[in-house]
Amino acid sequence: MAIIEVKDLVKEFVVVRKKTGLGGAVKSLFWPEKEIVRGVDGLSFDIEQGDIVGYIGPNGAGKSTTIKMLTGILHPTEGEIRVCGMSPQKERKAVVRQLGVVFGQRTQLYWDLRLGETFELLKRIYRIEDKRFRETMDILNGVLRIQDFIDTPVRQLSLGQRMRGDLAAAMIHDPTVLFLDEPTIGLDADAKHAIREFILTMNRERRMTVVLTTHDLDDVELLCSQLLVVNHGKLVEDGPLDAIVNKLSPHRLLMIELNHSAALPDHDRARIIRQDGLKVWYQFDKSAITASELIADLSGKLPIRDLSVQEPDIEDAIREVYRTTA
Numbered sequence: 001m002a003i004i005e006v007k008d009l010v011k012e013f014v015v016v017r018k019k020t021g022l023g024g025a026v027k028s029l030f031w032p033e034k035e036i037v038r039g040v041d042g043l044s045f046d047i048e049q050g051d052i053v054g055y056i057g058p059n060g061a062g063k064s065t066t067i068k069m070l071t072g073i074l075h076p077t078e079g080e081i082r083v084c085g086m087s088p089q090k091e092r093k094a095v096v097r098q099l100g101v102v103f104g105q106r107t108q109l110y111w112d113l114r115l116g117e118t119f120e121l122l123k124r125i126y127r128i129e130d131k132r133f134r135e136t137m138d139i140l141n142g143v144l145r146i147q148d149f150i151d152t153p154v155r156q157l158s159l160g161q162r163m164r165g166d167l168a169a170a171m172i173h174d175p176t177v178l179f180l181d182e183p184t185i186g187l188d189a190d191a192k193h194a195i196r197e198f199i200l201t202m203n204r205e206r207r208m209t210v211v212l213t214t215h216d217l218d219d220v221e222l223l224c225s226q227l228l229v230v231n232h233g234k235l236v237e238d239g240p241l242d243a244i245v246n247k248l249s250p251h252r253l254l255m256i257e258l259n260h261s262a263a264l265p266d267h268d269r270a271r272i273i274r275q276d277g278l279k280v281w282y283q284f285d286k287s288a289i290t291a292s293e294l295i296a297d298l299s300g301k302l303p304i305r306d307l308s309v310q311e312p313d314i315e316d317a318i319r320e321v322y323r324t325t326a
């Protein structure tokens, strides 16, 4: 079942073009030159319940604008949105009750409260039963280790602790969909690991749908079952990461190191693209032959000392999507 449905979504912003110089500034004041910028330009997609979806694109692609419309903060210029079957604009309160939202760059915690007090406050605001609250806190403690700093005032938390606190706070009311905007930005390896584990755990244990905006392709690779790639406000790719990478880079490389020099056999579904001393590289199309079939074919004909299969670089593939849709 699609938990998020987006159809022909458009968001336009009216911006005033400032003119240079004093005369220009006066002109802009009295005769502002307005221009319409399309932050989101006809997006349509569905997100299924229980998926972890990477919503990615270069700077200015329209990611934050989309998330703001999905969470009811901004009103679309055109198009339709359904989140959990409701309109985030018309039924904002009911939709918000189903959502957890975390922006990596901004905290939603109460600066002057201790972290634990914040959780208690949220428990009361959302009227969460004691038992459910304790269960949620147990899961959160297990993955995010918030017990270590639960009595620390929010203003004294490090960035990594604060982010763990923000994620935990977004979970207290047991949301159906979690929106995460750059959740690992600026964090060390340990904190990133904890946050990724947290996302996977909540998705597994509570079947939570996660929409993740990130520039960190490790997040995408480690977490996302589906990708939506946007550029200039338009959807340019939609599908699993593997499928997108395969489409853009269908070739794989098999590197073989020989024990001693030997005649190199040709293969009808692979071709030699490089040779360096006792090393040789065969390029093959994954859809035509698997790596193990190719290795089996070559192993009887070549004195193989070592081998490795080289997968295409994900960063190169994504950069290629951005470049070709720029």
Ligand SMILES: Nc1ncnc2c1ncn2[C@@H]1O[C@H](COP(=O)(O)OP(=O)(O)OP(=O)(O)O)[C@@H](O)[C@H]1O
Pocket: 013, 014, 015, 037, 038, 039, 040, 057, 058, 059, 060, 061, 062, 063, 064, 065, 066
């Ligand atoms: N309030 C606004 N007023 C005018 N233009 C805006 C406004 N908000 C966004 N835009 C424009 O809409 C486009 C999309 O911006 P958005 O912030 O959604 O991009 P993004 O993909 O989130 O970028 P980033 O990765 O840099 O955060 C940009 O051209 C931006 O300048």
